[in-house]
Amino acid sequence: MQASGKKIAVLATGGTIAGRAASAHDNVGYSAAQMGVRELVATLPALAALPLVCEQVAQIDSKDMSFAVWRALALRCAHWLAQDDVGGLVITHGTDTLEETAYFLQGVLAPAKPVVLACAMRPATALLPDGPQNLLDAIAVAGTEGARGVVAVCAGSVHGAQDVAKQHTYRLDAFTSGDAGPIGYVEEGRLRLLREWPSADPAAARQKLTELAARERWPRVEIILNHAGAGAAIVQALVAQGVDGIVVAATGNGSVHHDLEQALQQARASGVRVLRSTRCPQGAVLGRQDDTLPHAGTLSPVKARIALMLELLDQRRSGT
Numbered sequence: 001m002q003a004s005g006k007k008i009a010v011l012a013t014g015g016t017i018a019g020r021a022a023s024a025h026d027n028v029g030y031s032a033a034q035m036g037v038r039e040l041v042a043t044l045p046a047l048a049a050l051p052l053v054c055e056q057v058a059q060i061d062s063k064d065m066s067f068a069v070w071r072a073l074a075l076r077c078a079h080w081l082a083q084d085d086v087g088g089l090v091i092t093h094g095t096d097t098l099e100e101t102a103y104f105l106q107g108v109l110a111p112a113k114p115v116v117l118a119c120a121m122r123p124a125t126a127l128l129p130d131g132p133q134n135l136l137d138a139i140a141v142a143g144t145e146g147a148r149g150v151v152a153v154c155a156g157s158v159h160g161a162q163d164v165a166k167q168h169t170y171r172l173d174a175f176t177s178g179d180a181g182p183i184g185y186v187e188e189g190r191l192r193l194l195r196e197w198p199s200a201d202p203a204a205a206r207q208k209l210t211e212l213a214a215r216e217r218w219p220r221v222e223i224i225l226n227h228a229g230a231g232a233a234i235v236q237a238l239v240a241q242g243v244d245g246i247v248v249a250a251t252g253n254g255s256v257h258h259d260l261e262q263a264l265q266q267a268r269a270s271g272v273r274v275l276r277s278t279r280c281p282q283g284a285v286l287g288r289q290d291d292t293l294p295h296a297g298t299l300s301p302v303k304a305r306i307a308l309m310l311e312l313l314d315q316r317r318s319g320t
């Protein structure tokens with residue numbers, strides 16, 4: 001893989017990668033989002049020779065991710081992607097909602113250049129922090145000729161926005177691409193590509209982003225869970241609140257308790273969009289002939305929620 005030699009924009013949003021703890025031995029009792037982007041980049045002398053531009057877009061623990069931060073981040077990404085001398089972007093981000101941000105950005109940017117999320121499981125003050133290597137690897141991917149789409153880099157693996165999911169609460173190799181497997185690996189600063197990059201369609205995505213950016217209120221889609229003893233109450237409460245869509249994290253191959261299913265059908269009849277995904281961490285929901293509710297295929301509940309949100313937005317735009 002060739003390096004593009006173009007500028008890379010590093011956009012920081014916070015997370016553990018920018019976290020600090022009182023003791024170097026403490027990998028859990030730290031505060032995320034403490035170090036600024038310039039300080040982060042300065043911890044890696046190897047980066048001094050590279051053409052980087054840095055911007056602090058937010059400074060949050062990603063568990064607190066909001067639509068306001070997504071809006072700001074997506075717009076800043078669009079700005080930097082439009083610069084001819086910028087070859088790719090790196091976004092430093094917490095691990096907790098990284099997969100949601102990755103999927104959201106792929107949906108509203110579908111970039112022809114690489115947008116690479118970098119993260120860490122240990123704070124920057126740890127005895128052996130993982131953030132610096134992850135950042136270095138992410139910059140290597142962002143600078144790779146021919147790279148495109150939104151991906152995440154963690155512990156040497158490159159995951160696509162569609163498949164990436166946090167699978168572990170503590171280990172450094174915290175992400176998986178499930179059945180699909182990673183897009184590639186970063187080894188000694190070089191990318192070993194295993195399969196296709198996420199698809200690019202920046203022109204279509206730009207319309208979506210323009211629409212989202214202009215909207216005060218984004219469609220409200222909530223996630224509920226199927227489980228033993230699941231019932232109608234939560235669905236009824238959400239419908240009464242005027243929710244636009246409901247994603248159910250169903251059991252197994254998209255199965256839903258009959259009491260909950262009935263409530264979801266009623267919600268649908270009253271105009272609320274309903275989508276079934278599965279609470280199983282691996283595999284897709286496979287359609288059956290007797291399905292009464294649509295399903296989200298391979299999308300996890302959190303990604304199905306974003307997909308539905310963007311779809312609702314599209315519908316409003318086209319007035320259907």
Ligand code: ASP
Pocket residue numbers: 014015016017032060061062063093094095096097119120121122
């Ligand atoms: N709570 C942190 C965050 O998501 C966890 C991490 O970054 O690993 O910002």
